[in-house]
Amino acid sequence: MLGWQLIKRQAVAVGLALLLLMIATKVEAGVFGWFKRTEIQWSPEIRGVLFNQGEPVTNREVKRRLYYEGKERYDSVATDAHGHFYFPRKTLKVRRVLFDVSVAMELYVTEYPDKKDEDLVFSIGNLNHLNYQSLNLILSDMQCELTAPSKNEQLKYLENPELLEIAPSFTSKCSFTHSSKALFSDEELQQIIDEDSKNIESF
Numbered sequence: 001m002l003g004w005q006l007i008k009r010q011a012v013a014v015g016l017a018l019l020l021l022m023i024a025t026k027v028e029a030g031v032f033g034w035f036k037r038t039e040i041q042w043s044p045e046i047r048g049v050l051f052n053q054g055e056p057v058t059n060r061e062v063k064r065r066l067y068y069e070g071k072e073r074y075d076s077v078a079t080d081a082h083g084h085f086y087f088p089r090k091t092l093k094v095r096r097v098l099f100d101v102s103v104a105m106e107l108y109v110t111e112y113p114d115k116k117d118e119d120l121v122f123s124i125g126n127l128n129h130l131n132y133q134s135l136n137l138i139l140s141d142m143q144c145e146l147t148a149p150s151k152n153e154q155l156k157y158l159e160n161p162e163l164l165e166i167a168p169s170f171t172s173k174c175s176f177t178h179s180s181k182a183l184f185s186d187e188e189l190q191q192i193i194d195e196d197s198k199n200i201e202s203f
Contacts, residue, residue, distance in 0.1 A: 037093040041131035042066050042073075043105045046087040048142040048174070050109060050121075056083030057146065061110040063118070067125075068092055069101035100127040112146050119146060124170035132167050133158040134182035141177035148173040154184045164192055 043066055050057040059078055062085045066073040071092075079085045094101075104125040112119040121144045124130065134155040155167035158181075176182065184192075 037095055039091050039093050040068075040103070040129040041089070042068065042092045042103070043087065043090040043130065044136040044139045045089040046085075046107070046139045046142070048085050048107075048139075048144055050079050050083045050085060050144050050146070052112075052146045054145075056081075057109075058083060060112075063108040063110065064090075065104075065106040065108065066090060066092075067102070067104040067106075068094065069103070102126075103128060103130055105130060107144075109144075109146060119173075120150070120171075121146070122170065122172040122174055124168060126168040134167055137178040137182040138176040142172075142174045143176075144172070144174040146173065153179075154189060156182055156184060158182065 043064065046064070048062075050060060050062065057079055058081050061076050061078055063074060063076045064087050073090075075087065077085050077087060102125065104123070106120060106124075107122040108118040109121055110118050122142075124135070132155055134157070137158075138155075150171050150173055152169055152171050154169045157163050157166040160166075
């Protein structure tokens with residue numbers, strides 16, 4: 001009888017030890033998980049052409065500015081004989097944070113409109129990352145006109161088309177080969193506004 005009681009006590013002790021170990025492991029994973037780094041997309045691959053009044057702009061410096069919560073990075077390329085420019089995809093390893101942080105990507109063209117000036121031709125900002133299929137699409141084939149007015153446009157959330165207003169908007173002087181797939185048209189945006197107004201009135 002005493003032997004059986006001893007076995008029961010040992011079993012209970014082992015069970016408690018395993019339970020405490022599991023709890024400690026989960027707590028450690030939760031605490032130290034915040035210190036682990038995760039990789040975000042800072043900028044997609046960019047392929048573009050630069051024009052001035054419809055003519056290709058050659059041998060002109062294009063700058064890319066990347067921003068993440070106080071960190072800034074710049075790189076630049078020169079347009080080729082046909083006005084083409086290219087930037088590789090850029091990622092950043094960051095620590096997980098409890099609160100949202102600002103991230104941005106901008107493209108500038110030097111010596112426009114004057115020698116000492118820089119002209120902003122593309123700008124997008126968001127919270128936490130810039131990893132969107134629609135953004136990848138438009139920047140894979142873009143045409144920027146220096147004399148064009150800046151305009152605001154809205155990315156589609158291609159990861160889940162039912163979530164209409166998740167992806168960010170941006171400002172640019174560019175047109176995009178894949179705009180019909182990746183961007184909302186003015187008519188589509190107006191339809192969303194009208195539907196939202198109807199939903200509000202129905203409450």
